[in-house]
Amino acid sequence: MGQIVIGVSDVKISSKSEDVLITYALGSCIAVIVYDPLAQVGGLLHFMLADSSIDKKKALQKPAMFADTGVPLLFKSCYKLGAEKKHMKVKLAGGASLMDDANFFRIGQKNIMAMRKILWRNNVIVAGEDTGENYNRTVELRMSDGRVTVRSGRGAVKEL
Amino acid sequence: MDIDRILQSINDLPAFPATVQKVSELMSDDEYAMTDLVNAVEYDQAITANVLKMCNSAYFGLPRKISSLRQALTYLGRRNIIRIVSTVRISEYYRDVEGYRLKAEKLWEHSVGVALMSRILSEKIYGREESWLFTTGLLHDIGKNVLGEFVNESFQKVMSLVSDENHSFLEAEQTVLGINHAEIGGRIASLWHFPQEMIDTITHHHRPDLMEGGDNTGAYLIYLADQVCMMMGIGGGGADDLAYRGLKGAMEKFKIHHRELETSMILLSDEIEKAKELIDLV
Numbered sequence: 001m002g003q004i005v006i007g008v009s010d011v012k013i014s015s016k017s018e019d020v021l022i023t024y025a026l027g028s029c030i031a032v033i034v035y036d037p038l039a040q041v042g043g044l045l046h047f048m049l050a051d052s053s054i055d056k057k058k059a060l061q062k063p064a065m066f067a068d069t070g071v072p073l074l075f076k077s078c079y080k081l082g083a084e085k086k087h088m089k090v091k092l093a094g095g096a097s098l099m100d101d102a103n104f105f106r107i108g109q110k111n112i113m114a115m116r117k118i119l120w121r122n123n124v125i126v127a128g129e130d131t132g133e134n135y136n137r138t139v140e141l142r143m144s145d146g147r148v149t150v151r152s153g154r155g156a157v158k159e160l
Numbered sequence: 161m162d163i164d165r166i167l168q169s170i171n172d173l174p175a176f177p178a179t180v181q182k183v184s185e186l187m188s189d190d191e192y193a194m195t196d197l198v199n200a201v202e203y204d205q206a207i208t209a210n211v212l213k214m215c216n217s218a219y220f221g222l223p224r225k226i227s228s229l230r231q232a233l234t235y236l237g238r239r240n241i242i243r244i245v246s247t248v249r250i251s252e253y254y255r256d257v258e259g260y261r262l263k264a265e266k267l268w269e270h271s272v273g274v275a276l277m278s279r280i281l282s283e284k285i286y287g288r289e290e291s292w293l294f295t296t297g298l299l300h301d302i303g304k305n306v307l308g309e310f311v312n313e314s315f316q317k318v319m320s321l322v323s324d325e326n327h328s329f330l331e332a333e334q335t336v337l338g339i340n341h342a343e344i345g346g347r348i349a350s351l352w353h354f355p356q357e358m359i360d361t362i363t364h365h366h367r368p369d370l371m372e373g374g375d376n377t378g379a380y381l382i383y384l385a386d387q388v389c390m391m392m393g394i395g396g397g398g399a400d401d402l403a404y405r406g407l408k409g410a411m412e413k414f415k416i417h418h419r420e421l422e423t424s425m426i427l428l429s430d431e432i433e434k435a436k437e438l439i440d441l442v
Binding site for chain 1: 261319322323326328387390391392393396397398399400401402403404405406411418419421422423425426429
């Protein structure tokens with residue numbers, strides 16, 4: 001297969017070691033990256049908004065648009081391919097904001113908070129995180145070893 | 161001096177093709193003749209091909225397949241004709257903008273996103289569409305096509321002001337190069353004889369709060385649409401994404417709440433999917 005691109009409000013799962021899951025230019029959106037090294041199953045969710053109650057119809061059509069409907073979908077899809085929750089490593093990237101955005105446009109912050117709350121409620125520990133700040137991020141999950149890299153629009157690359 | 165070279169490169173830009181002005185003039189006459197319109201457009205072959213392609217795009221939602229120019233112009237309606245003709249023409253000016261680490265097609269996608277979002281916001285706020293805002297949305301970052309080369313030459317300097325000195329990207333451009341991409345965009349719009357409200361809006365699209373004189377409503381609206389597209393990553397990936405100032409007054413200006421902004425984001429995702437032909441022009 002090779003490169004699998006995940007767009008905004010989308011989720012993709014893989015169990016093939018030659019695959020690389022990639023999502024481009026996350027702004028205030030968040031990528032949730034999961035990987036089970038034993039089952040060699042991984043997935044990437046790129047959600048846009050925290051709470052699906054704003055548009056329930058949309059949430060049915062596109063559950064990956066929202067954190068509260070997208071995260072369960074991500075986990076369940078991985079379970080179907082044999083992943084187990086206790087082995088899954090969860091990483092987060094994105095949730096950026098504009099400069100001096102106090103009380104205004106806090107969509108990035110809101111997404112981060114919602115995400116943490118959902119994971120916390122489900123006893124999931126975050127293994128790596130690169131969130132906030134004011135630049136965009138491109139995220140990649142390499143299925144052969146579960147390595148997650150984050151590249152910022154300004155050129156810096158880091159591993160989660 | 162950089163600034164002289166920059167201003168010179170604005171003057172070196174080709175004139176804006178006459179087709180758009182011609183079409184706008186014809187359309188402003190309520191009793192325009194279809195034949196005149198067909199003649200004005202037909203003369204321009206690139207536009208004819210693209211008008212046909214765009215008519216069959218889901219975005220315009222025409223009920224049947226369109227195969228001739230006359231048919232297209234009949235079905236599209238006044239507003240859409242102006243929109244299509246200017247969209248096709250403006251798209252021709254987009255270049256890879258190395259200083260922003262962004263490809264032409266991404267900068268264009270972002271511009272289409274802002275144009276679509278300005279329509280969504282304008283309908284939400286005023287209950288009607290302001291069609292000049294659509295064109296302004298397409299043009300708001302046109303200045304990057306000129307400034308990109310100069311930002312690239314001084315990239316490290318610009319970036320260190322942004323990363324270490326808490327400058328917005330716009331402020332860093334101003335400090336290092338003596339001018340910013342918004343002001344250059346305004347000068348280009350002026351060179352192309354666009355109306356004053358469009359020139360002012362483009363010039364102030366990052367700082368509508370600093371606009372002196374004139375009505376800043378359009379500038380605030382394009383500002384909002386631009387910030388939302390940056391947050392959603394539409395045509396994103398550039399070095400300057402999100403390194404701009406959030407202005408407290410923007411949402412208060414239109415008495416718009418977070419929830420409405422989020423609903424607009426959902427609407428925009430749908431519109432973007434429908435507008436594939438517009439985005440694929442570049």
